[in-house]
Amino acid sequence: MATPLNSDHSVSFSEPRGFAATFKSDLKETFFPDDPFGRFRDEDRPRRRLKKAVEYFVPIFGWLPRYNFRLFRFDLLAGITIASLAIPQGISYAKLANIPPIIGLYSSFVPPLIYAVFGDSKHLAVGTVAACSLLIAETIGKAASPESDPALYLHLVFTATFVTGIFQTLLGFLRLGILVDFLSHSTITGFMGGTATLICLQQLKGIFGMKHFTTKTDIISVVHAIIKYRHEWRWESAVVGIIFLIFLQFTRYIRQKRPKLFWVSAMAPMVVVVVGCVFAYLIHGPEHGIQTVGKLKKGINPLSIHYLNFDSKYLPAVLKTGLITGLISLAEGIAIGRSFAIINNAQVDGNKEMIAFGFMNIVGSCTSCYLTTGPFSKTAVNYSAGARTAMSNVVMACCMALTLLFLAPLFSYTPLVALSAIIMSAMFGLINYSEIIHLFKVDKFDFFICAAAFSGVVFISMTVGLMLSVGLGLLRALLYVARPATCKLGKIQNSILYRDTEQYPGATVIPGVMVLQLGSPIFFANGNYIRERILRWIRDEEANSESEGGVIEHVLLDLTGVSTIDVTGIETLTEVQRTLYSKGVKMAIVNPRLRVMERFIQSHFIDKIGKENFFLSVEDAVEACQFSLHKSKQNGDVTSEPHSTITSL
């Protein structure tokens, strides 16, 4: 191929960077993409630098010194609001996890204090979540029975929480926030939807006031249990439950219509609990089929560090629970912190959040709390109530302490049917119909991932549903890299732009020159595919142009979209070049990016292809090709090229 006519800009052949430099930059991109230390690294004065570093690692030092009464007014109101939500939710979700209701209240005392110190998000409200509570019941329930040995079961729950804490802290320190990224939005939507469906069905037990039920969580066992024990159904309970449910749903409807009245729905669960308590107390509930929570002890969290149980018999279940709930709760907490931060243009460092969640759960597991994270509903209420800093969590913790010290016994009259109504109402909000429809419309594979999570959770088990969905997501990610899109480029009229001929049917193809655009990295997993695909483009083009009498003499590979290449990828290009050459077709490379060019130089690919076959733009390359085509036609040596001689015996 001749030298480009327009040679004032050509591809850079500068020396590759050293290994240390590229390795450092790779590490930075992989683990520190948000450059977290940038804020204090560039600070010259060592004292200010230390101060900034401390403020970075322990955010409370950043905001507390500047805290004032004006802000506190906002946080106080928000804190009281979320506390009124925390009490009914705490009791309800603890029942869901098959642990004593008081643990749910304890869990809203210590963890929020820890989060206030280490947490990065201003609006996140700490609390327990339904999905993880059910997951704990499902997995720990297989190792120890909550009915026959409740103490052991509770201790295993604490241990699992401890494992979660250690796991989350480790992930944060090792900057492995990337793991959470693999729980895609579609997976979470499906998983939450499936879990919510399951929980709703399960709560029919409470609504109907049934005494016996299944410990399994799949839909078939649950429906079977509801029918099997239908003689236990109590109409009194059902009536009360449905009234509560209608009330709760009505307050949600109000919030949707008038967002300013958010506090109506935020206070509603507390109203239900209080009304339920009074009602149960007055009519002597248990005598009329209205079961109540039962005795609740006064006093704040007792220590539970001596209960942690690392017996090898239970360790597999504990580890499994700890790791899975750890990941899910991180995914929820971080996603929520981030989405509220985006509204306010703040930044939330995912890895730092993990450490905060980790500390929260480690300390929690030692002080009679079970798994906590940043639940969506509570955080949204906190935000709507006007929280300005993590102080609202402190206020909530104080409210909880007061409740635990003085009011806890009052809640012992809470009817189970009220809790079931609260849980069901919360779950209705978690099934995101509009998102599922959106997924179906925009991306069928995303919808499929979501559906897999949903049906896996509903029909098999929560773990299976989650794994299945994550597996499909990974498969898709691998397919992206294994089958990168290639396309044929044509020239847009009256311009020097070359674009996909399928997308821009008006783009004209230059006779004798084939321009192909490759995408994503070229490496071992797609080397064979890319070779086959390039050869097929040429075969197809030749089959098309046979009627027109044209023959391809130049193939230009536009590598603009190729971010990196490995040894196998370079071999692939070498093989393509060799095959093309033997067919009398010349290959040129257009616009290789920095990393790709470095590999080309290191592997001596440049010398094999020839520097004159590297171009900075498709236009330059096409000009050079046309020059060479023109010359070869003038000399009449078109046929002297070594043409295709496939001995196709």
Added chain:
Amino acid sequence: MATPLNSDHSVSFSEPRGFAATFKSDLKETFFPDDPFGRFRDEDRPRRRLKKAVEYFVPIFGWLPRYNFRLFRFDLLAGITIASLAIPQGISYAKLANIPPIIGLYSSFVPPLIYAVFGDSKHLAVGTVAACSLLIAETIGKAASPESDPALYLHLVFTATFVTGIFQTLLGFLRLGILVDFLSHSTITGFMGGTATLICLQQLKGIFGMKHFTTKTDIISVVHAIIKYRHEWRWESAVVGIIFLIFLQFTRYIRQKRPKLFWVSAMAPMVVVVVGCVFAYLIHGPEHGIQTVGKLKKGINPLSIHYLNFDSKYLPAVLKTGLITGLISLAEGIAIGRSFAIINNAQVDGNKEMIAFGFMNIVGSCTSCYLTTGPFSKTAVNYSAGARTAMSNVVMACCMALTLLFLAPLFSYTPLVALSAIIMSAMFGLINYSEIIHLFKVDKFDFFICAAAFSGVVFISMTVGLMLSVGLGLLRALLYVARPATCKLGKIQNSILYRDTEQYPGATVIPGVMVLQLGSPIFFANGNYIRERILRWIRDEEANSESEGGVIEHVLLDLTGVSTIDVTGIETLTEVQRTLYSKGVKMAIVNPRLRVMERFIQSHFIDKIGKENFFLSVEDAVEACQFSLHKSKQNGDVTSEPHSTITSL
């Protein structure tokens, strides 16, 4: 942003293709990238179409009718040459797999015949391979002892071969050749190197004429066994072994120096066996520490279909062996078929080859053969000896049949030390030093993958080494998609090209406009990363330009390299736009590709961003930005934009 000045070419907003169309094209790219049915699908006449289809599925119908005596002369010579290699290798590798040597001979009779009918490659020579033989010994050896219950062990080997066959056939029919692509070149290099090292050490048993040894395959156990049983070392055996080894290595050296004398090294193992037999017969070997193979029965392959053993007790080991050896042998066979096809400009259809290998192993397992594939050494000899068609495999099979019928008993005198020397010599050739050095120079991560396979195989076990290396490869593939390269573009002088400013330091940045190039698909696994990275680019740029007094007002995202996008990816871009907008920065999209544009339209992203913010080229977008910058300066309303107001309490 104003309308582009140069508006005669703009982004195509045409309606997205239907789901069926994109799904079909995705399926085709994923499973049929080489368009295998293209050859006969376009044929109009139904009879010719059928004929072409039959020729496609059973390649022998394609070449046999045109076969002639001239070709047969080449194939005859090649066939005899590979047969002379097959006999010593068959016996040796059978010993490596701890099965009777006669099975090794059987395995070179039936499978080559099957391959000749269904196989696509012209030069591939069928035979047993060392790595898989050792792997069989390792994994089946754990389920049944080859010493105490040799019959059961042998039957399990047949069953594993049967499983391999079914697995390979299925992979081929389901067009899952993509699985083999994930065994990267680096993995294979490391795995082969590690296996060769192990086998060499193991063969010291034979060289020293030892009687006791370990059944374990890791280097520590092997070295320990050699030292532990050092009282069994026989100097007579060692002397003979070293002489054979020197002879074999010398013939290899000759082949390297004079490629035309390839037959010297091809015949050498046979010479070693014959000389060894004569020697052992003359001096009564066993009495002087020279152990021999022992009795070999006359007769061709007996049926073994009734030996297949699917007892659930052994099934896990059998399945594991079948699947792993199936994948490895496919990787070797297909890679070799392809590389010889490339030399000759022929095409090998990987999925069809899998079916051929599968049939070969299914039939093989029913006729007393164990695992066969296309080993590199034998195929290279076949190619060098001038093979033109798969007929050379038929010739080899005939030679083997004659050997089995008449000569087998003669080989019973083969000294074990001769076999060990043959294996060791072959293994020396499998450790690809130059490739390992090349990997180290060009790509440290590839080298790391290779080193992981090597050390995993040598220090732990072959399966662990393989898994470890494949796992690292997958991790890398996922990192590619989770952390796609982004770069800042600047304008190359005297052109309208925008290129990476790191790669082309001369490229000039337009004040107030930031051009970012994104690469690879944007989807759930990298959405967070891409958002953080874009914001960091802007932060860094603003920190830089603070001294210069510049402020970024436009961010252009060049999506040329983005091959596809999912729902999370679109959300990411929406969030970026929202964040930028609140800082007073406008975002525009440059050159979205077909698939990306379709998703943008389906998800109404276009409406959110505004059609006027989509440009076909960076130049167009920059012009529009400059126009808008100019206008805003004229009007003096720069400050009227909603500027950055991060309430960084």
